[in-house]
Amino acid sequence: MPLPAQLQAVAVRGTNRWPRATAAAAVGALCVLAYTAARGSAQIEATDAALAAASVRTVALGTPGGARVEQLPLEMYVARVLVGEAEPNSPDATLQALAIAVRTYAVFNTGRHKAEGFDLCDSTHCQVPRPASTASSRRAAMATAGQILTYRGAPAEIFYSASCGGRSESVSDAWGMPARSYLKSIKDDVHDDDVPWTLSIPLADLQADLERNGFTGRVKNVEISSRNKSGRAARLKVSGMRPDRIGGDQLRSVVGYGKLRSTAFTVKKKDDAIVFTGRGYGHGVGMCVIGAGRRARRGEMVPQILNAYYPGLKIEALPLR
8 A cells, every 4th residue: 555645644654855856766756656546446567667667776686605796676676575575475564564674774785795796685694585576576665666764864774574473672682783762672462372483402413503613512401591671582501511601693593593593482401402492583673574464464554564663763755876
């Protein structure tokens, strides 16, 4: 659903503070308006050509260590990332909220891989696009074309993850970054019925993982020594190993981010294994993609979803470079 009509009445809202667009941006805006008007009377499919016309800049996309760099119009990039980062069959409001987040991340992080000759990589270090977009991802990119989240008049530094498990993480606790008022730990009330996940790791396997990462000794047990404000494991004691302390996110890296899904867990020793029981998937900072889907299904619109995960940010038109 197009956003401007809704943005006047919510905390996350659009303004007209950006400079007047040039001819190229005006063409893009007209494409979006024409698409929106057409959708009002009949469903049509957004095309790559329409997304390219609506784009006011390009993204130089590369692979770390690779030689090929692809120049993608911004809105085509957004549509492809939605395929890689969104839940299958997400509601339109979820896809549009995520499209704005994806675009904001891309704009803020332009040039992150400048030393390697491109803007953004195609891995989880940045965002994960797929080789081709889908009809639904193109519609979401087109419906929100040119819209980003801003903080104090500039593109905001934001993050998002698959699932916060019921409480998001603050950016300062996750990575020691300066605190952000819009990236604090908040309760997400759409996860009450989540079923906890369980991971059992044999002591021998955990020891091998630790040894590959510079630890020595013989692992006997793993216990949580401290938690942060969101309840996630901040530090753990690994009895029998040297060093005998490890950070929660470091342990995820050692074990594998896909296996140890988050740091929102409890841990105990059972026989010859260490058993983790937890909630969520990912770092938990910013928008919860699964939570956004549930919010949309209970009737929340794009501005409400974004305001829930990024309180105080505004949706504004992307300025030209």
